[in-house]
Amino acid sequence: MPAPAILQASAPSGLAHPTIVAVALLYVAVVAAIAAWAARRTRTAGDFFVAGRRLGPWTLAIASMSATLSGFAFVGGPGLVQAIGLGAIHIVLSASITGAMGAWVLGKRLRLLAEVRELVTVPDAIGARYDSRAAQGLSAVTILVAVVGYTATNVLALGLIVHAVFGIGLGWAIWIGMLVVLSYSATGGILAGVYTDLFQGAVMAIASALVFVYALDAGGGMAAISAALLAHDPALVGPWGRLTPVAALSLFFVFGVGSLGQPHVVHKFYMLRDPRRLKWYPLLMTASMAVTLLLFFAVGLAAAALVATGRMAPLATPDEATPRFVLEFTPRLLAAIVFAGAAAAIMSTVNSFLSIGAAAVTHDLPRALGLRGVRELRWGRIATVAIAVLAALLAQLPGVLVAFLGIFGFGLFASTLVPALAIGLNWPGATRAGAIASIATGLAVTLALETLAYVRAFSLPAGASVSGLALALSLVVFFVVSWLGRRGAAAAVPADVRAVMES
Amino acid sequence: MTTRRLALLSIFAAALAVLAVQLAAFLPGGLPAWAAPALAAAIALALPALLALGAARNDRGLGRLLWPFLATFVILAGGFGAALFLPPESAADPLWFGLPRRAAIVLVGIGLLPMLVLPLAYAAAFDEHTLRPEDIARIRRLAEQAKERRAASADAEAHAER
Numbered sequence: 001m002p003a004p005a006i007l008q009a010s011a012p013s014g015l016a017h018p019t020i021v022a023v024a025l026l027y028v029a030v031v032a033a034i035a036a037w038a039a040r041r042t043r044t045a046g047d048f049f050v051a052g053r054r055l056g057p058w059t060l061a062i063a064s065m066s067a068t069l070s071g072f073a074f075v076g077g078p079g080l081v082q083a084i085g086l087g088a089i090h091i092v093l094s095a096s097i098t099g100a101m102g103a104w105v106l107g108k109r110l111r112l113l114a115e116v117r118e119l120v121t122v123p124d125a126i127g128a129r130y131d132s133r134a135a136q137g138l139s140a141v142t143i144l145v146a147v148v149g150y151t152a153t154n155v156l157a158l159g160l161i162v163h164a165v166f167g168i169g170l171g172w173a174i175w176i177g178m179l180v181v182l183s184y185s186a187t188g189g190i191l192a193g194v195y196t197d198l199f200q201g202a203v204m205a206i207a208s209a210l211v212f213v214y215a216l217d218a219g220g221g222m223a224a225i226s227a228a229l230l231a232h233d234p235a236l237v238g239p240w241g242r243l244t245p246v247a248a249l250s251l252f253f254v255f256g257v258g259s260l261g262q263p264h265v266v267h268k269f270y271m272l273r274d275p276r277r278l279k280w281y282p283l284l285m286t287a288s289m290a291v292t293l294l295l296f297f298a299v300g301l302a303a304a305a306l307v308a309t310g311r312m313a314p315l316a317t318p319d320e321a322t323p324r325f326v327l328e329f330t331p332r333l334l335a336a337i338v339f340a341g342a343a344a345a346i347m348s349t350v351n352s353f354l355s356i357g358a359a360a361v362t363h364d365l366p367r368a369l370g371l372r373g374v375r376e377l378r379w380g381r382i383a384t385v386a387i388a389v390l391a392a393l394l395a396q397l398p399g400v401l402v403a404f405l406g407i408f409g410f411g412l413f414a415s416t417l418v419p420a421l422a423i424g425l426n427w428p429g430a431t432r433a434g435a436i437a438s439i440a441t442g443l444a445v446t447l448a449l450e451t452l453a454y455v456r457a458f459s460l461p462a463g464a465s466v467s468g469l470a471l472a473l474s475l476v477v478f479f480v481v482s483w484l485g486r487r488g489a490a491a492a493v494p495a496d497v498r499a500v501m502e503s
Numbered sequence: 504m505t506t507r508r509l510a511l512l513s514i515f516a517a518a519l520a521v522l523a524v525q526l527a528a529f530l531p532g533g534l535p536a537w538a539a540p541a542l543a544a545a546i547a548l549a550l551p552a553l554l555a556l557g558a559a560r561n562d563r564g565l566g567r568l569l570w571p572f573l574a575t576f577v578i579l580a581g582g583f584g585a586a587l588f589l590p591p592e593s594a595a596d597p598l599w600f601g602l603p604r605r606a607a608i609v610l611v612g613i614g615l616l617p618m619l620v621l622p623l624a625y626a627a628a629f630d631e632h633t634l635r636p637e638d639i640a641r642i643r644r645l646a647e648q649a650k651e652r653r654a655a656s657a658d659a660e661a662h663a664e665r
Binding site: 086089093094095096097099100101103104105106108112115116117118221222223225226227230231234237238239240244245246249250252253256257260275276278279280282283285286287290297422423426427429460461462463464465468469471472473475476479495496499500502503 | 514515518522524525526528533534538539542543545546549553554556557558560561575583591594598602603606610613614615616617621624626638639641643650
């Protein structure tokens with residue numbers, strides 16, 4: 001989920017309350033305890049990068065949900081709903097389908113491929129599928145580019161929350177927030193990450209469900225909220241909100257199809273202990289996503305209705321919707337849990353990014369370059385620290401530049417990985433050239449158009465979006481280039497990979 | 504035509520349609536009237552096609568899974584179609600599930616119905632269609648063989664280096 005919307009806000013005020021500070025400290029203590037426990041169990045690179053392949057379906061589903069939803073789901077998203085209405089819902093609406101789609105398209109095949117080839121990363125799967133070090137290396141580069149920018153935006157968002165609670169200044173807050181995430185990411189790797197995700201996911205779901213009830217209550221029920229908005233600003237409760245239908249549908253397409261290309265989420269399939277436990281993954285993942293997204297929907301609409309009816313003062317920025325609502329309309333303890341939930345959402349996403357970024361540096365790139373014998377556990381920890389420090393340094397840059405770095409993360413993952421990974425693992429006719437061409441297309445189009453827009457040299461006309469254009473173009477390039485080289489494509493798939501694809 | 508081929512063609516057609524809509528934004532008069540319906544149709548086609556592509560085993564059909572996937576197509580096409588073509592509501596119109604009619608169709612139809620259908624369909628078809636014990640046994644045999652080959656290759660390399 002995108003993080004930049006949260007960056008439009010200055011730090012929310014009113015959080016330095018003893019209850020909120022106490023819950024924040026308790027939360028950090030629980031995370032630290034889980035980290036210490038996990039660090040003792042992390043002995044190999046397999047533990048560090050794929051949690052020793054010993055997760056059950058509950059842990060897998062909750063960890064995937066936590067990694068999918070960043071702080072955007074708690075702060076930026078509701079603010080967007082308050083500002084542009086139900087058009088913003090199209091970012092998360094496809095969650096009703098994506099859990100099952102991920103399991104059907106990637107779950108079984110990635111998990112079985114991991115068993116056959118002892119895979120650790122998503123670029124590993126691409127390298128194995130196409131028997132290509134170039135495809136593995138190129139996908140690792142795209143992951144690294146997206147991870148650094150995406151992590152920086154999330155770390156800045158975390159810094160804003162830490163600063164709001166403890167009042168220590170944004171610069172220090174960024175470093176302290178990063179240090180907390182690093183304390184478990186560098187020692188326990190993804191093993192610590194998934195178990196903190198389990199705790200963090202529970203906090204997020206409980207907070208969301210409770211706030212949903214309070215939001216409906218504050219607004220007088222869903223019908224009263226709708227009636228208030230229909231009377232004051234009917235566009236907000238139209239199916240597209242203030243967006244055009246094409247803009248809203250583009251969000252649905254990018255976030256729906258693009259969910260198959262999010263490496264920090266799909267690589268968790270490798271971690272499942274028993275592939276037959278995938279059976280319940282879609283149900284658990286979809287249900288946990290639905291509960292956790294209740295806040296996104298309800299707070300946004302309730303805040304809009306409360307502002308429209310004069311029961312809440314107008315917001316200075318959309319991102320104030322959640323902080324203001326929970327501080328004014330819920331008990332202080334619940335407000336504290338919501339802020340812990342927002343921090344939890346950000347931290348779990350950052351941990352997942354650090355893990356896949358470190359794996360790209362210490363596992364995928366050396367393999368792509370033909371290097372062997374890298375001590376992956378030690379270098380994985382060093383790379384985790386290096387990426388974290390780089391992201392924290394970038395987070396200190398002006399907010400607009402940090403937002404630029406993070407804005408293309410989801411779209412870059414989608415346009416570079418969906419064709420080669422999601423379709424390639426299900427289509428024997430896909431070729432190495434098709435995979436490399438589509439990854440290169442996604443990377444080049446996204447970086448070029450986002451950079452041109454940032455320097456104000458060129459921007460797409462209304463109705464077109466960089467992520468939608470890049471994803472559609474990389475899919476078309478993948479199909480066309482593969483079709484042109486289709487002769488002998490199926491025979492070029494390694495026999496063991498072919499067996500997994502046909503199972 | 505096999506299920507897999509039909510799914511791939513559908514995804515390709517959907518990607519072309521999305522690309523056409525994106526490029527149409529560059530036209531002098533802005534987005535044409537067909538853009539939104541075309542994008543809605545592309546989404547309604549692409550997601551069920553991806554589900555079918557993932558569920559297709561080798562060149563076998565989808566069996567009972569055809570129905571939930573068709574239902575997903577109908578829900579997406581019907582939901583987005585209704586949102587595009589039904590007239591806007593006024594404050595006097597009755598609410599559905601506490602929401603204006605078109606918003607309710609999108610939120611409840613697209614946001615909730617597939618959630619009730621697809622995860623249960625996945626679980627119901629899992630043992631018979633998705634992953635059988637014999638599939639895992641076969642893959643594990645392959646994994647053992649691959650491991651032995653890697654070990655032999657590493658031994659040979661170490662021997663050569665000595």
